[in-house]
Amino acid sequence: MKPRRFEFHSPQSIEDALKLASDFDDDFIFYAGGTEAIIGMKERVIEAGHVLNLKKIPRLNQIQMQDGSLHIGALVTHQEIADSEIVKRVLSGYADLSHNIANIRVRSAGTLAGNLCFAEPNADPPALLAALNARVVLIGRQGKRDVPVREFFDGPYSTVREEAEFMTEIVVPLGAExxxxxxxxxxxxxxxxxxxxxxxxxxxxxxxxxxxxxxxxxxxxxxxxxxxxxxxxxxxxxxxxxxxxxxxxxxxxxxxxxxxxxxxxxxxxxxxxxxxxxxxxx
CATH class of the missing domain: 3.30.390.50 (CO dehydrogenase flavoprotein, C-terminal domain)
Known part of the structure; x- marks a missing residue:
């Protein structure tokens, strides 16, 4: 099955993405890795007249330590997490998890943020991120908010993310000795x-x-x-x-x-x- 016809947009900043989301009302989806979204669109489970590609937005593809926490940008793929020297050093168990997600195609294209937002019930990252008391950062028309991973999901394929919000990063606190x-x-x-x-x-x-x-x-x-x-x-x-x-x-x-x-x-x-x-x- 082919997806419904849609227009593809590549905003250059977070502000541009939010403006487009406002212009298109509810007839859009945000696109990061696309491993789940593309399948959903082909099956017409997901229908949208506009696809907002987030890949052109700067600094969403970074992994860094900041203020004692590990920050993983929304565009970072599973394979990039698995290969990251920072993640291997501070959370080797999470690097191992990422290395063993699905297959190389999914790991190379799929992003952690996309995985969490799609809320596939049989997924690897949520349990470990919940155990680590990680939080996600969402931004939308009403501003920015932090949501603990433990409170982010409210059912299979369902989260507390609002339609016009997208995830900018995942933050893992590392304050223990x-x-x-x-x-x-x-x-x-x-x-x-x-x-x-x-x-x-x-x-x-x-x-x-x-x-x-x-x-x-x-x-x-x-x-x-x-x-x-x-x-x-x-x-x-x-x-x-x-x-x-x-x-x-x-x-x-x-x-x-x-x-x-x-x-x-x-x-x-x-x-x-x-x-x-x-x-x-x-």
Missing amino acids: ECRCAYRKVVYLNRPSAGVACVRNLVDGTPVWESWAGSITGLPERLNNVCAVLNERDAVSEFDVMQAAARDMAGLDVLEGVYGSESYRKHLVAVLAVRSAMECVK
Whole structure:
């Protein structure tokens, strides 16, 4: 199927992009990497008379450390994150996650911002970004606002981003003395059937843990019982983590699909919770 006819625009600044968005009312989409948008337009799931290409806007393709946080621009691709010496140095676990997203075509074209805005329920980045307490920066007609990744999604293919807003960057705070993170997943058809992210921050000499599951409900889900077990113990107990993850999964409704049965995917979360936690203490 071919997409509806559309006009392609390449604004040269954030102000130009917002002006065009205002001119075209709701008959437009923002375009960054395009890996999801192009497919959606061809299938007529996404229809727009105007495509606003953000790739010409300066400084949206940068990765940098600033004020103790990692800043990833909206146009940075997954492969650029995987290859970034900055990311490898400060968050090697996130570089590993990016290196293993889907396939080389998706990693080379797809952007982190596009991935988050599309809100595909079986995606890798949201769980780890939630565990890291990252935030996204959105800009629109009403100005700029920061939204924690933990609050950004409100369902499969749905976020709190307004129609005329676009993401300018993702910010990951790195204030701890030491931060170790890991993400482990089981994949089917290039997408995760389940994934678990674990973060171990050292704060005043004390480990503070976060464990989040992805690709289960359509939202990043905090594994509260796993976090409690990890924060209460001096050493990681594989048995206790698996039991805690099972309790966390008991009350969740797993999305249906081709990625495995509900019981199988809940079991995967328990196994992956252990693997990601163990990776953080290697």
